[in-house]
Amino acid sequence: MVIGDGAYIKKINRSLILQKIIEHEFISRAEIAKITGLNKATISVQVADLLNEKLVQETQQEHNTVGRRPIMLSINGNAGYVLGIDLDFKEIKFQIADLQGNIVEVNTMAIHTEVYEEVLYILVEEIRNYKEKYSTSHYGLVQTIIGVHGTVNNDEWVQFIPRLQWSNKDLKSDIEREIDIDISIENTANLSIFAERVYKYPDSDNMLGIVLGSGIGAGIINDGKLVKGHDGYAGEIGHMIISPFGQECSCGNSGCWELYAAESVVFSQLMEKLDRPNLNYHDIKQLLAAEDPETYDVMKNFISYISIGLNNMINSYNPETLIINSELLKVYPNAIEEIVANLKSSVSVYGQIALSDLGKDASVLGASALAIQNFFEVKEVVFSREEVIA
Numbered sequence: 001m002v003i004g005d006g007a008y009i010k011k012i013n014r015s016l017i018l019q020k021i022i023e024h025e026f027i028s029r030a031e032i033a034k035i036t037g038l039n040k041a042t043i044s045v046q047v048a049d050l051l052n053e054k055l056v057q058e059t060q061q062e063h064n065t066v067g068r069r070p071i072m073l074s075i076n077g078n079a080g081y082v083l084g085i086d087l088d089f090k091e092i093k094f095q096i097a098d099l100q101g102n103i104v105e106v107n108t109m110a111i112h113t114e115v116y117e118e119v120l121y122i123l124v125e126e127i128r129n130y131k132e133k134y135s136t137s138h139y140g141l142v143q144t145i146i147g148v149h150g151t152v153n154n155d156e157w158v159q160f161i162p163r164l165q166w167s168n169k170d171l172k173s174d175i176e177r178e179i180d181i182d183i184s185i186e187n188t189a190n191l192s193i194f195a196e197r198v199y200k201y202p203d204s205d206n207m208l209g210i211v212l213g214s215g216i217g218a219g220i221i222n223d224g225k226l227v228k229g230h231d232g233y234a235g236e237i238g239h240m241i242i243s244p245f246g247q248e249c250s251c252g253n254s255g256c257w258e259l260y261a262a263e264s265v266v267f268s269q270l271m272e273k274l275d276r277p278n279l280n281y282h283d284i285k286q287l288l289a290a291e292d293p294e295t296y297d298v299m300k301n302f303i304s305y306i307s308i309g310l311n312n313m314i315n316s317y318n319p320e321t322l323i324i325n326s327e328l329l330k331v332y333p334n335a336i337e338e339i340v341a342n343l344k345s346s347v348s349v350y351g352q353i354a355l356s357d358l359g360k361d362a363s364v365l366g367a368s369a370l371a372i373q374n375f376f377e378v379k380e381v382v383f384s385r386e387e388v389i390a
Contacts, residue, residue, distance in 0.1 A: 080139030084367030095364040101383035145367035154232035191366030193219025208319035285331035307342035320351040
């Protein structure tokens with residue numbers, strides 16, 4: 001026998017037991033044994049350790065039948081907390097969740113600088129404040145995950161954030177030099193599709209998430225795992241070429257998808273056509289409700305270009321579930337039906353297409369959920385939608 005086999009098996013059993021407690025929220029030792037096939041002695045030893053470490057707690061279930069009331073196990077949510085951060089252009093969103101996935105608080109801070117050192121200072125100060133605020137719990141703030149709207153490599157270096165014009169920034173190390181805390185950096189599209197699976201589609205192992213904003217990004221889940229590519233840059237689909245002799249893109253190519261199907265394109269076109277600066281989502285919703293012809297023309301053109309790119313992505317990945325995260329499509333009546341009608345290819349096969357109802361919260365929700373999964377070292381986490389603060 002190879003030395004260490006016993007410890008390895010014990011670690012696997014621990015992860016499996018934690019997995020089932022998280023998944024079921026309340027579960028007895030007997031139910032864990034039935035589901036996992038582990039013997040009662042193994043479960044008793046493992047649960048004793050988890051209770052001693054204050055990671056799980058016991059609750060005696062109320063019932064009306066004769067006999068001993070079953071003792072239920074659940075995650076001890078108050079034992080520790082995670083911090084999810086969405087670092088966006090002009091604002092930063094912070095979300096604290098407990099270890100059960102319950103959202104404790106959400107705060108959004110406007111920022112008026114794009115200078116890396118100044119934003120770094122803001123992040124350090126805010127993370128330090130949250131760490132101090134939750135330091136009285138048994139494990140304190142166990143992990144912070146920051147989502148950025150740009151490319152992140154497998155070493156968690158920020159390669160490029162277009163709107164902030166940041167290149168090759170080691171944000172993780174720069175924060176960890178100032179604070180003793182576990183930090184991870186991730187692309188927001190990856191966090192968004194992770195949130196969709198955790199909160200909405202836990203049974204879908206092959207998912208594609210398209211995030212439309214100032215650009216276009218994708219999060220890809222294959223066999224239940226995030227797909228990041230060789231260097232970590234998978235999902236930069238905004239620079240998929242759909243018109244080889246089209247508009248020039250800042251990436252160096254011409255005809256990139258995001259030049260035609262990013263939400264920012266719609267806003268720019270409508271502000272010019274209608275001579276209305278500073279249009280917002282509510283304004284476009286009102287224009288559509290009033291059946292403004294120019295607004296409808298621009299939106300229909302937008303949907304046509306979305307459909308072209310989606311057709312390419314469907315043929316490339318054959319997703320079971322395709323989620324589009326777009327605030328603009330939410331204000332357009334029957335957006336999904338129109339997109340589906342445009343997907344006429346006989347070889348484009350997918351399970352379902354839906355609009356995300358997590359919206360702009362998807363990134364921080366995904367960050368918090370991934371931090372909890374990392375802390376418990378389990379294969380996956382599943383939380384109910386009711387646990388999300390609106």
